[in-house]
Amino acid sequence: MKILVAVKRVIDYNVQVRVKEDGSGIVTDNVKMSSNPPDDNAIEEAVKIKEAGKATEIIAITVGEEKSQDTVRKALAVGADRGILIKTEGTVEPLAVAKALQKIVEKEKPDLVFMGKQAIDDDCNQTGQMLSALLNWPQATFASKIEVKEKTLEVTREIDEGLETIEVNVPAIITCDLRLNEPRYASLPNIMKAKKKPLEILNASDLGVDTTPRVQQIKVEEPPKRKAGIKVANVAELVSKLKNEAKVI
Amino acid sequence: MSVLLIAEHNNKEVRSFTLNAITAASQIDTDVHVLLIGKDCGNVAKSLSEMSAVKKVLHAEADYYENYLAENFAPLVVKISENYTHIVSSANTFGKNLMPRIAAHLDTSQVSDIIKVISPDTFLRPIYAGNAFATVKSDDAKKCVTIRPTSFDPCETSGGSAEIEKIEPTEEFTLSKFIKREEVKSDRPELGTARVVVSGGRGMQNGENFKLITDIADKLNAAIGASRAAVDAGYISNEHQVGQTGKVVVPDLYIAVGISGAIQHLAGMKESKIIVAINKDGEAPIFSVADYGLEADLFEALPQFLEELNKLNSIQK
Helix, strand or coil: CEEEEEEEEEEECCCCCECCCCCCCCCCCCCCCCCHHHHHHHHHHHHHHHHHCCCCCCEECCCCCCCHHHHHHHHHCCCCCEEEEEECCCCCHHHHHHHHHHHHHHCCCEEEEEEEEECCCCCCCCCHHHHHHHHCCCEEEEEEEEECCCCCEEEEEEHHHHHHHEEEEECCEECCCCCHCCCCCCCCHHHHHCCCHHHHHHHCCHCCCCCCCCCCEEEEEECCCCCCCEEEEEEHHHCCCCCCCCCCC | CCCEEEEEEECEECCCCHHHHHHHHHHHCCCEEEEEECCCCCCHHHHHCCCEEEEEEEECHHHHHHCCCCCHHHHHHHHHHHHHCCCEEEEHHHHHHHHHHHHHCCCCCEEEEECCEECCEEEEEEHHHHHHEEEEEEEECEEEEECHHHCCCCCCCCCCCEEEEEEEECCCCCEEEEEEEECCCCCCCCCCCCCEEEEEEEHCCCCCCHHHHHHHHHHHHEEEEEEEHHHCCCCHHHHHECCCCCCCCCEEEEECCCCCCCCHHHHHHHCEEEEEEEEECCCCHHCCCEEEEEEECHHHHHHHHHHHHHHHHCCCC
């Protein structure tokens, strides 16, 4: 079985993002970038499946600017066999990413495509579902447990009401929740080895994918700030404030 | 211009977030049609038709519509989409799973999780876990939009008498199969709509200690929330998670206990009207969003809190 894992380079989850003063976007200069956290779970799961002898090859792929290679290299360092970067400029919407991934899926013919359920920058939560629509494949989103069977996967999904289990035929798209597994760290020797693994670079335009945004970002602003609160001395004061001042209990 | 709203339901009742989504849809255009896809859900069709904002109910039935697989729902939505300028659903796990599948079939770039309708093609949505708000304008002819339920009031559930039109199902998608759903039944208010939420974090130390939270929630008729750390540690099940990748809540009162306040948690609760933080670490970031902060050991503070609540003559429900 061959697994394609899509990853994205985003502002590190620990960074407090800042809005540009002119309202044109988010400050990204000199800001720490990392792989999108649930994409790490997607890579980890693929590696575990390969270690269990149920997969033969893992391809890590990203769509983005030149520097996004770093994110692919990180995936190679934790166990992906080879990488692909589809180079684009500027903002690329999930629909365009899904179309680019579709081209690679048609060429590489993986049995499974894994990715994080949501990117923590645009918070769209769309790409996996869109790719499965374009391919007319089954989708298992928000996966917190995956069991690989003969020609199917049994996937436990995190939903509002609790947990749901579905069975999807292979080939299928799985989007991963943070609770799917505990991503490993890359060891230094593996980081060195990853530098020698093949990484193919393609241009989105060469694949015939139009990445022009369809949604214009008109303005980005800071959300309204909360007024500074107070510290209370003890529980009695807290309850009294809630009852008499805030009037919420 | 007409808006197609995809209803979420359990074949017996409309799920509450659908009411918020209907309000959002009616702010885009007043001609709101609701699509109901399910199995033996005639009662749901009837209750939808009675909502004053709903102008028409489209109702499709099939056995394979029972468990809302997106692979079965999307082709039907696409089939009837011709008559609509907008397709709308709530941005909870139902809509998040379904809408992108529809958008891709329609070659539309979806606008996710809007918190405000500025005009029929322009919306406000949070990005970066709510640390920035983006105003976005969709250039697609047909717009696929998911709405954040807590940002819109629920619609009226009476006063209407919309026509119910039966429509033909599309074919079954046989490559995906529903197996089971483990829902946690509870007498408490739903987390997404509760007036009061009491949440516990890693500071609770184990699952048994959540009893301290439960006791207070009982007293306040509150829903129980949790940080991701608490869910990851197995103290409590996933449907309680509040945050960027969990649920977004906007109660009148949010009480965060033993929660440090990571950006990802704040994303799910910082729009709450009143926030209380109880934490022994006075430097915890949760205090920066709290209206009332109590720097204390939760194992002492929570029993006292319960005692103080017991002393009150009346508590709002």
